[in-house]
Each structure stands twice: as structure tokens, then as C-alpha cells.
Amino acid sequence: MPVSEPASNPTVPPKPRGWALVAAGLLLLALALVVFYTGQRAFLSPLALLVVAAIGLAALLLQLRLRKDLDRKIHAPLWLNVLGLIFAVSAVVTDFLHLSSNIMLVAALAAVVCFAFSGMSVLRSLRKQKS
Secondary structure, three states, X not given: OOOOOOOOOOOOOOXXXXXXXXXXXXXXXXXXXXXXXXXXXXXXXXXXXXXXHHHHXXXXXXXXXXXXXXXXXOOOOHHHHHHHHHHHHHHHHHHHOOOOHHHHHHHHXXXXXXXXXXHHHHHHHHHHHHO
């Protein structure tokens, strides 16, 4: 007589991802609008890099906000995001007022670095939580 073995991996119904999918679609739309309506020369500007970095950080923070499966709340370092915003605004103001291009380059690079470290901090926290 054969012995029937129970399934070792019972099927778990997939979790609905409605809001996360809508948010991802909206962020892709924002990035597509930036790419479509920006001239080729504008992508040589550090401000274009700044905009893309800000959209990427916004996508990461929105993903954290919409995820329901996190056991503990993970927060991006607020001081780093504020510092990045200050650098970003100063880069835009410097470019708008046609001040020194070196100052604008440094401010834009500093903003991108702040956003990058903030994103890396969040991703490291997510990785630690999974293990």
C-alpha cells in the first residue's frame, strides 16, 4: 500500500500588490516624462542627475511606506535627506541665478551623494531585517 506524503510546501495565496504597483507605475511615468521632455544636451547637466537621483530616492521611500510585510519600521536618515534637499535647492538656485558653475557642480554632487547614502542606509536596514 503506498503511503501518501503531505505536501512539504503548502501553497500560500499571493499577497495583493495593488498600491505598490500603482506607485511604481507613477514613478516610472515621472521618470519617463523627465526623459521624454528633456533635450539631449540637458542630460550633460548635473541638475538632470540630481532630478533622477531624487526620483530614485522617492521611489525607495514610497516603497517603504507601502510595504505591509515589514516587522519594524525602517526610516531613512532624516538629517541626510534634509542636507540633500539643502544642497539640491542651492544647486538649482545657483544655476537659476547664473552664479559660479563650480558651486553648482559641487552642490549637485553633494545632493546626489546625500541621496545615495540615504538610499544605501535604507537598503542595508531592509537586508538586515530579512536575515
